[in-house]
Amino acid sequence: MFSFSYEYCNHTDYLRSLAKYAGVEVINNTVLLPPAIGNGYIKALEFANGLQVLINEVMINEDVSFIRKPGRDESYTLRFDEIKNLKALTIQIDEDELKQENQVYSGAFLTNSLSELSYTANAGTEDRCINIFFTAEWLKNHAGISALDEAFKQYLSLKTATFNFEVLNFEYRALMEEIFEIKDDHPMQKVMLQNRVMLLLEKFFRSLYSRMGQRAGSQIDDHTIKSMMHVESILVGNLSVPPPTIPVLARTAMMSETKLKNLFKTIYGLNPYEYYQKNRMLKARQLLRSKKYSVKETGTALGFKNLSNFTIAYKKEFKSLPSEI
Secondary structure (H helix, E strand, C coil): CEEEEEECCCHHHHHHHHHHHHCCCCECCEEECCCCCEEEEEEEEECCCCCEEEEEEEEECCCEEEEEECCCCCEEEEEEEEEECCCCEEEEECCEEEEECCCCEEEEEEEECCCCEEEEECCCCEEEEEEEEEEHHHHHHHHCCCCCCHHHHHHHHCCCCHHHCECCCHHHHHHHHHHHHCCCCCCCHHHHHHHHHHHHHHHHHHHHHHHHHHCCCCCCCHHHHHHHHHHHHHHHHCCCCCCCCHHHHHHHHCCCHHHHHHHHHHHHCCCHHHHHHHHHHHHHHHHHHCCCCCHHHHHHHCCCCCHHHHHHHHHHHHCCCHHHC
């Protein structure tokens, strides 16, 4: 197992420490994983407004464990993950522990520097992550949120309760996809990245305050949220095949079809089929923008037997033809 323990620090210092421990160099604020550990990159960015962001797209070749020791000054990290080929993910914040065993997991969570955090995953895991670092001063000056704010403190106190984890709906996924697609050599790279990161932060904190307000009244319990996260992982786990039917998903979640549809739309903003289709089209755009797949190959990879049906679905979603990318 690759096990890395470090003191809480900003992202630039973290990247240097990780590179030294892994025996590699930091080049252009980027670390390429050595083959013994995995494939992919981890990149650190710092913006003019003081935000720091880690972006990584990796597949790990051995089990990994990252242990973050508490820091002395209070600051925060907001982590967005899209994970595939997952067998066992364990996230521990102080004494609280959350385990995920789905093949696909997506979520966001916020922690502060005063807590110890450990993150353990199995070999073969693929992770696309956006990790945002900011200080208490930045939060107050740029978001108008004080560390003493009651809803903010209440949220952090939940630690690894499922309620603490923000599900990644289509809007989050679309913003993340745009961030991963922005090239290093683009003349507007930093401006575009900062814009998307700020939109992620805005969306997350809007949701945080909304959910903390719901806790005082009617609330979707943690078990139900986790059940919906499992349904979501089934829906987007394989976008090349038709999604399971509502009756099948309802049996999986052990609830009625009506309750499933209502809960899923409440949490993810769309009904299950609409959500599947939007993620399918987002994947299509990702494949086309990579320039590695033709329109026909993309449609086939996503399960379309008729190319015209793929073209119609794509145009409906993005108001342009797939051939226009």
